Amino acid sequence: MPKTIQEINEKIKKGEAVVLTAEEIIDFVAEEGVKKAAQKVDVVTTGTFGPMCSSGAFFNVGHTRPRIKLGGGKVHLNDVPAYAGLAAADFYLGATALPEEDPRNSVFPGRFEYGGGNVIEDLVAGKDVRLSVQAYGTDCYPKKRLETWVSLKEMNEAVLFNPRNAYQNYNVAVNISDKVIYTYMGMLLPNLGNATYSSAGQLSPLLNDPEYRTIGIGTRIFLGGGVGYVVWNGTQHNPTVLRGENHVPYRPAGTLTVLGDLKGMNSHWLRGASFIGYGCTLAVGIGIPIPILDEEVLRATSVKDSEIVAPVVDYSQAYPQRESDILSEVTYAQLRSGTIELRGKKIPTGGFSSYFKAREIALLLKSWIKESKFILTESVATLPDSKSGVNLKPLQERPLQ
Amino acid sequence: MAKRKLLLTFPNNLIDQPITYHLVKDYDLELNILRARVTPKEEGRLIVELKGKKEKLKLGEEFLKGLGVKVEPLALDVAFFEDRCTQCTACSGVCRSGAITVDRKKMKIVFEKDKCIACELCVTMCPFRAVEITF
Numbered sequence A: 001m002p003k004t005i006q007e008i009n010e011k012i013k014k015g016e017a018v019v020l021t022a023e024e025i026i027d028f029v030a031e032e033g034v035k036k037a038a039q040k041v042d043v044v045t046t047g048t049f050g051p052m053c054s055s056g057a058f059f060n061v062g063h064t065r066p067r068i069k070l071g072g073g074k075v076h077l078n079d080v081p082a083y084a085g086l087a088a089a090d091f092y093l094g095a096t097a098l099p100e101e102d103p104r105n106s107v108f109p110g111r112f113e114y115g116g117g118n119v120i121e122d123l124v125a126g127k128d129v130r131l132s133v134q135a136y137g138t139d140c141y142p143k144k145r146l147e148t149w150v151s152l153k154e155m156n157e158a159v160l161f162n163p164r165n166a167y168q169n170y171n172v173a174v175n176i177s178d179k180v181i182y183t184y185m186g187m188l189l190p191n192l193g194n195a196t197y198s199s200a201g202q203l204s205p206l207l208n209d210p211e212y213r214t215i216g217i218g219t220r221i222f223l224g225g226g227v228g229y230v231v232w233n234g235t236q237h238n239p240t241v242l243r244g245e246n247h248v249p250y251r252p253a254g255t256l257t258v259l260g261d262l263k264g265m266n267s268h269w270l271r272g273a274s275f276i277g278y279g280c281t282l283a284v285g286i287g288i289p290i291p292i293l294d295e296e297v298l299r300a301t302s303v304k305d306s307e308i309v310a311p312v313v314d315y316s317q318a319y320p321q322r323e324s325d326i327l328s329e330v331t332y333a334q335l336r337s338g339t340i341e342l343r344g345k346k347i348p349t350g351g352f353s354s355y356f357k358a359r360e361i362a363l364l365l366k367s368w369i370k371e372s373k374f375i376l377t378e379s380v381a382t383l384p385d386s387k388s389g390v391n392l393k394p395l396q397e398r399p400l401q
Numbered sequence B: 001m002a003k004r005k006l007l008l009t010f011p012n013n014l015i016d017q018p019i020t021y022h023l024v025k026d027y028d029l030e031l032n033i034l035r036a037r038v039t040p041k042e043e044g045r046l047i048v049e050l051k052g053k054k055e056k057l058k059l060g061e062e063f064l065k066g067l068g069v070k071v072e073p074l075a076l077d078v079a080f081f082e083d084r085c086t087q088c089t090a091c092s093g094v095c096r097s098g099a100i101t102v103d104r105k106k107m108k109i110v111f112e113k114d115k116c117i118a119c120e121l122c123v124t125m126c127p128f129r130a131v132e133i134t135f
Helices: A005-013 A024-040 A116-124 A295-301 A332-337 A355-370 B019-027 B054-067 B121-125
Strands: A019-021 A043-045 A048-051 A056-060 A074-077 A080-082 A090-094 A129-134 A145-150 A157-165 A172-174 A181-183 A186-188 A195-197 A220-223 A226-233 A256-261 A270-275 A279-287 A289-291 A309-314 A328-331 A339-342 A345-351 B002-011 B030-039 B043-052 B070-073 B078-080 B100-103 B108-111 B131-133
Touching: A019 A024, A019 A355, A024 A295, A043 A355, A048 A355, A056 A116, A080 A090, A080 A116, A090 A116, A116 A129, A116 A270, A116 A279, A157 A279, A172 A186, A186 B121, A195 A332, A220 A256, A220 A355, A279 A355, A289 A295, A328 A332, A328 A339, A332 A339, A332 A345, B002 B054, B019 B030, B019 B043, B019 B054, B043 B054, B054 B070, B121 B131
Parallel strands: A019 A043, A172 A309, A195 A345
Antiparallel strands: A043 A289, A048 A279, A056 A090, A056 A157, A074 A080, A074 A129, A129 A145, A157 A256, A172 A195, A181 A186, A220 A226, A220 A279, A226 A256, A270 A279, A309 A328, A339 A345, B002 B043, B002 B070, B030 B043, B078 B131, B100 B108
């Protein structure tokens, strides 16, 4: 019999909800069968923790006396530039922002020691950061220079706002050239020396709800150790890619825009990261509860790594040249075993998405729900699904002359 | 036969001396150079694996110390910071010496210092700076 989210929430409030992680549900369904499991289980929790470049935060630092207009001026936090094209005391700091003085890749491969993601981690860890402002001065905002320490707790608002997180599946990166390359999928050794991947597979939120039946706009989530919400589909949301019979996409597909109060987060689940030769980013922890409304929702959560397929892409030629060639397809069971086979060669694998932390998140969210600390929400609108016609378009350059 | 992996630091005045030659010639030691770096006018650093009879190995080490070469077990210079590590496993895919492996059940990194040859591929790979090797 189908359940509603309200019914599930009543059980959560009474401390009676049956909650399993997306890993635990696999064996449970194998033992009990889909029908029984769907009746017994109320919520399945998912988790993912990995570098997600489209991340950042909005801040309001309050007004100085005399006042200063940050908007249209230059704003830096620990020398990392923030976007100030907003009202007087608001700005946005992106995870990949770098200090102007950073040598970047001028000495290749660049180290990218400290960027926006690191500033966000420092703030969340309770550290003071240096705010520097250059403003142009107006009659109502006369101050032109500001240098001060700021901390998260002193700010009016600090909102993590990530326009593209929690990718539903991702490429496996390899290098078929004869030179080492440095990419956002890490250092790739020549002649298929290693392969890197970045998904929590069977624990990953969107792989457990492949058609976005329960995850939608307004879904309350675990975000960076605190509470957040899904507020839109992510940028590059691409639900119409090739899918298996289980509806699970074989290619990078759906994405989420998420938001949450940075003040409630924890640097254990938000970590600045540096990719040599590529840049800075932020590793984000996300956990999403899936209410078991019916057998179909339940069946989708029981997906296992051996049933989730990812494309192997060459990052020396095919990816940078935006060629659609795929060298092979492998499963997350193979990837997590430590080696994949390609062109008759055994290739060692390494992940960037931490399965260990994904599991921790799913377990933490499970405990929050069991202890009635986390109540589920009903989404107010759905995300575009595989029948939506929504797809990812390349940029067709139109020369100016 | 005994085996030792050592980090040898040569002071400036010894850089131009053929010291490792004596380890082979006088102490009958098998010598495998894993890494070497010489900073002219400063010092030389060498990571070697020495293989030979136990007593000869001991005498060889004493010979080095007597000359003023700093002899340390290699493991001392490799630091793995558990608190910075997110267990992403990226490093395990580039570690060729078998020092970094993954406990596949826990999906957690297992780091065995004694197998490390300080190639630093993991340092380049790690986005969280969880490994530091001073060489």
